[in-house]
Amino acid sequence: MKKVRTQLMLCGGTGCHSTGTPAVREALEKEIEQQGLSEEVQVVETGCNGFCAVGPVMLVQPDGIFYQKLDPKDIPYLVEEHFLKGRPVKKFFYKEPDSKETIPGMNDIPFFAHQQLRVMRNKGLIDPEVIDDYIARDGYFGAAKALQEMTPEQIVEEVKTSQIRGRGGAGFPTGIKWEFASKSPGDVKYVLCNADEGDPGAFMDRSILEADPHAVVEGMIIAARAINAHKGYIYARTEYPLAIRRLNIAITQAKEYGLLGKDILGTGFDFEIEIYEGAGAFVCGEETALMRSIEGKRGMPRPRPPFPAHKGLWEKPTILNNVETLANIPQIILNGGSWYASVGTETSKGTKVFALSGDIYNIGLLEVPMGISLRTVIYDIGGGIPKKKKFKAVQLGGPSGGCIPEQHLDTPVDYEEITKVGAIMGSGGMIVMDENTCMVDMARFFMDFIQDESCGKCTPCREGTRRLLQILEKICDGKGEPSDLESLDKLSAIIKDSALCGLGLTAPNPVLSTLRYFRDEYEAHIYEKRCPAKRCAALLKFEVDPELCTKCGACFRHCPTEAVIWKKKEIAVIDKEKCIKCMTCFEKCKFGSIF
Amino acid sequence: MAKLTIQDLKKIKEGASKEMSLRDEAGKVKVTVHMGTCGIAAGARDVMASLMEEMGETDRKDIRVVASGCMGMCSSEPNVTIEIEGEKPIIYQHIDRNKMRQVFKRHVLMGEVQTDFALAKM
Ligand SMILES: Cc1cc2nc3c(=O)[nH]c(=O)nc-3n(C[C@H](O)[C@H](O)[C@H](O)COP(=O)(O)O)c2cc1C
Numbered sequence A: 001m002k003k004v005r006t007q008l009m010l011c012g013g014t015g016c017h018s019t020g021t022p023a024v025r026e027a028l029e030k031e032i033e034q035q036g037l038s039e040e041v042q043v044v045e046t047g048c049n050g051f052c053a054v055g056p057v058m059l060v061q062p063d064g065i066f067y068q069k070l071d072p073k074d075i076p077y078l079v080e081e082h083f084l085k086g087r088p089v090k091k092f093f094y095k096e097p098d099s100k101e102t103i104p105g106m107n108d109i110p111f112f113a114h115q116q117l118r119v120m121r122n123k124g125l126i127d128p129e130v131i132d133d134y135i136a137r138d139g140y141f142g143a144a145k146a147l148q149e150m151t152p153e154q155i156v157e158e159v160k161t162s163q164i165r166g167r168g169g170a171g172f173p174t175g176i177k178w179e180f181a182s183k184s185p186g187d188v189k190y191v192l193c194n195a196d197e198g199d200p201g202a203f204m205d206r207s208i209l210e211a212d213p214h215a216v217v218e219g220m221i222i223a224a225r226a227i228n229a230h231k232g233y234i235y236a237r238t239e240y241p242l243a244i245r246r247l248n249i250a251i252t253q254a255k256e257y258g259l260l261g262k263d264i265l266g267t268g269f270d271f272e273i274e275i276y277e278g279a280g281a282f283v284c285g286e287e288t289a290l291m292r293s294i295e296g297k298r299g300m301p302r303p304r305p306p307f308p309a310h311k312g313l314w315e316k317p318t319i320l321n322n323v324e325t326l327a328n329i330p331q332i333i334l335n336g337g338s339w340y341a342s343v344g345t346e347t348s349k350g351t352k353v354f355a356l357s358g359d360i361y362n363i364g365l366l367e368v369p370m371g372i373s374l375r376t377v378i379y380d381i382g383g384g385i386p387k388k389k390k391f392k393a394v395q396l397g398g399p400s401g402g403c404i405p406e407q408h409l410d411t412p413v414d415y416e417e418i419t420k421v422g423a424i425m426g427s428g429g430m431i432v433m434d435e436n437t438c439m440v441d442m443a444r445f446f447m448d449f450i451q452d453e454s455c456g457k458c459t460p461c462r463e464g465t466r467r468l469l470q471i472l473e474k475i476c477d478g479k480g481e482p483s484d485l486e487s488l489d490k491l492s493a494i495i496k497d498s499a500l501c502g503l504g505l506t507a508p509n510p511v512l513s514t515l516r517y518f519r520d521e522y523e524a525h526i527y528e529k530r531c532p533a534k535r536c537a538a539l540l541k542f543e544v545d546p547e548l549c550t551k552c553g554a555c556f557r558h559c560p561t562e563a564v565i566w567k568k569k570e571i572a573v574i575d576k577e578k579c580i581k582c583m584t585c586f587e588k589c590k591f592g593s594i595f
Numbered sequence B: 001m002a003k004l005t006i007q008d009l010k011k012i013k014e015g016a017s018k019e020m021s022l023r024d025e026a027g028k029v030k031v032t033v034h035m036g037t038c039g040i041a042a043g044a045r046d047v048m049a050s051l052m053e054e055m056g057e058t059d060r061k062d063i064r065v066v067a068s069g070c071m072g073m074c075s076s077e078p079n080v081t082i083e084i085e086g087e088k089p090i091i092y093q094h095i096d097r098n099k100m101r102q103v104f105k106r107h108v109l110m111g112e113v114q115t116d117f118a119l120a121k122m
Helices: A014-019 A021-034 A072-084 A131-136 A141-149 A152-162 A174-183 A204-211 A213-227 A241-256 A287-294 A323-335 A337-341 A374-381 A415-420 A439-453 A459-476 A483-498 A502-506 A509-527 A554-558 A584-588 B006-023 B037-041 B044-057 B097-108
Strands: A006-011 A041-046 A058-061 A065-067 A190-195 A231-237 A272-278 A318-322 A351-358 A364-369 A391-396 A402-405 A429-434 B029-034 B063-068 B080-084 B090-092 B118-121
Touching: A006 A014, A006 A021, A006 B006, A014 A021, A014 A204, A021 A041, A021 A072, A131 A213, A131 A241, A131 B006, A141 A213, A141 A323, A141 B006, A152 A174, A152 A213, A152 A323, A152 A337, A174 A213, A174 A318, A190 A204, A190 A213, A190 A287, A190 A323, A204 A213, A204 A241, A204 A323, A204 A351, A213 A231, A213 A241, A213 A318, A213 A323, A231 A241, A231 A287, A241 A272, A272 A287, A287 A318, A318 A323, A323 A337, A351 A374, A364 A374, A374 A391, A391 A439, A391 A509, A402 A509, A439 A459, A439 A509, A459 A483, A459 A502, A459 A509, A483 A502, A483 A509, A554 A584, B029 B044, B029 B097, B037 B044, B044 B063, B044 B097, B080 B097, B090 B097
Parallel strands: A006 A041, A190 A231, A190 A318, A231 A272, A351 A429, B029 B063
Antiparallel strands: A006 A058, A058 A065, A351 A364, A391 A402, A391 A429, B029 B080, B080 B090, B090 B118
């Protein structure tokens, strides 16, 4: 059998795709050919590596050398130097943001060093479009074990032992959910996978599907066996074309191998999976709305009970699990529930994938053991806050979640502990905000999202979120009144009590958590007509502080309406008649002299 | 494609993991071909090709082949270094296709140092 000496694991996740993987791949293959290295060096396109901030990235094996920010025009040099002459090229090594020190080995880079990979164990190691790659890494051995050696009761028991909780946000124990559905009477049952992922700033599920689609398929086969279902659906949003493409390939390959369809692995068990593409409405991620949507109806939630485990899709017993939850299942079956539960805290076991974004150096995807502190995630893995700015808060759980300020950064990643400080674990979106973020504006952003996505079925959510938004807009506009704070509190409490589904029930959370920790910012907006973070344009004077102005002229050069009056060696002045308050000068001024 | 049984699944795993073994970094034996400009001029590409042919014939998954730069001993090129875990690295000099084949079969696979071609123990 022919062997190659070097494999180039080129990241083919959505992030790196958009920063240039296809062109880099083409350049690599062309140059490898030209240097006559085709027999020795092979390019393998993998799923998301996680370190999207520095893409396109590539790991060279067996050397373990990590290259970042690859550019097609540098590829000929790289191929000749490293793959022909064996001299790794420093120019593309990772650089520490502050010390500028270069680090060649992937596992020495702090971003990777603190992670613990379970769900993402195959990321960057397999070609997600090649089923044999997955099988080589023990793929489908969990399903084989479940189908051949275990009874449905034993599968449920193993998942209960693992104590895994749903990764889609609510954190419901998966084993218990499966037990309900398995005991529900009925011949026809369904297994659903929730790949709707609608939280702003979240891309965990997309990356798992892109990097390791077979893990989700295998998880569904095991779930189906546990409750005796023969049909499954993956509900994925149309905006995830690459994930859907790879899922389709995975399903086709699994069918060819007889891992889906009739008589799987000769065990007599039948199961098939269909992909249902959702149009991207946030509410369709809610379980009852998701099922309506698959039925071809308008995606709107309904009251529970009855719970889906008794009456779900087409009124049949159904389980719905999140992508990440399902991707954990094969390893739980293969290695045992107690293996899974060996990592984590008392009530939160295993690992959690987070999508780190916002004001942070290392934007990307990471997987950490439960119990790790938020500080470690943000400073050690995330590399801290750029431009020497101060940390202000981290938002967890997207529009249903809340923000956590500096004083609670030592909170461990744990469902209960995070709830205690006013946020939720959520599905894994983690947005870091620096001192220049206005917390009222942040609450306004999420409320705008929520009222837009509210399906309109129940009044508290439809009308209540709109009212909340109006009040927040008023405050940001400098028209806030003292009674507004009370109205926000009161309205939030009513919505939380009376909305129909999770969307409305959690909608006030961003308002409540910012009120809890940053009430002073609300007050500054209302009483002093001042935005402490200088984000709300209506509250800025658009004047230049002569003490701080360095006379550099950056504001003058960038102003789109020629409202800045400036000459060399003179302090800038803004003509308020011409100024449209677009904030350009404010953003371009490096010295904070515009207020 | 015929439907798989669990036995087939195991076979696929074995076949595919051979191809993928490169991606787990650890390997017990490291064969380094020094491919500086001087090494290439002296025939290191040929040496590499013959090494890769040998690699294709063995089932061993713990051998890593690495190209590296010039060692600074250009007159003795092509050079090849063999590092076996727990043993001192051996540098071979003036290697050609045939010598490479011999070093691979004898030293890498069977552990017998080929002193005739060795330059030094490091
Ligand atoms: C408005 C709303 C949106 C939701 N969106 C998602 C989503 O995108 N993905 C997801 O897995 N769960 C989402 N959920 C949670 C699901 O309703 C459900 O709890 C989850 O898919 C169950 O799977 P798990 O137990 O594995 O987490 C959403 C819930 C609500 C109320």
